[in-house]
Amino acid sequence: MSDVLTRQALWAAAHAERAALADDLAALDTTQWAQRSLCGRWTVEEVVAHLTAAASVGPLRWTASVLGARFDFDLHNDRRLAEHRGATPDETLERFRRVVGSTTSTFGPTEAWLGEVVVHAQDIRRPLGIERTPSIEAVTPVARFYARRDFTVAGRSTIDGLRVEAIDGPFATGAGPLVSGTTLALTMVMAGRGVYCDDLTGPGVSTLRERCASA
Structure with a gap:
């Protein structure tokens, strides 16, 4: 891509x-x-x-x-x-x-x-309970956009001080405690949907949970 x-x-x-x-x-x-x-x-x-x-x-x-x-x-x-x-x-x-x-x-x-x-x-x-994952080609530019700035959602603030890596695509950014998961789950968490923290792993997940809960 x-x-x-x-x-x-x-x-x-x-x-x-x-x-x-x-x-x-x-x-x-x-x-x-x-x-x-x-x-x-x-x-x-x-x-x-x-x-x-x-x-x-x-x-x-x-x-x-x-x-x-x-x-x-x-x-x-x-x-x-x-x-x-x-x-x-x-x-x-x-x-x-x-x-x-x-x-x-x-x-x-x-x-x-x-x-x-x-x-x-x-x-x-x-x-x-509808299981459909959008294409990586659709979600990756959204993830990158959210990670760069706070615009329609507070994406950059949500992942500040964390290393975020997708396990199914090229999206990766930041430095700090690691958070990994699908590009979609990372995107949804940057959009403030804390339920998607359940789909992530790594020592930085607890920080994301706290930020989503307080948003």
Whole structure:
């Protein structure tokens, strides 16, 4: 895999991950749609609506929405989620399918918006027991992006002072007590999903647990 993917390749990966998630969602029943996700207070259906909103709102509309919410980002997200949620889970899924190939996004690098799909897909899959691992080609640029800076998630702060190494791909960074695991598990922990610490090994895992718990 090339160390640096083009913007086109990153969007192609995002589209593939959206399509895979839509396929996973197709067989859900009403109870599963109402299942609590790993994403705070949101249910599975609400996370899907959030993903639809993220692929539908460009910079100008995003700015207007944030200003309208007086920089209350929870309120901003809830309003856009409600806008893109359907009257039924089937309609919510249909709306999501319509944006599978979208390249609409707000500010920031494309890696951030690929990460939006990768992380939220696992926010949905893990509680539902759906086992699917995104491709290394999709997850590695997200892991590298999260490790470099605190942007949409506090990735760099989470792994500060640790040596982090993937066991299934080229991602590795930092110095300090070792933490190893799959690229996906490392990415999810950098995104603040502490449950994925269970999938990691090494003397630095306890530090990650503490940081995720206090986030």
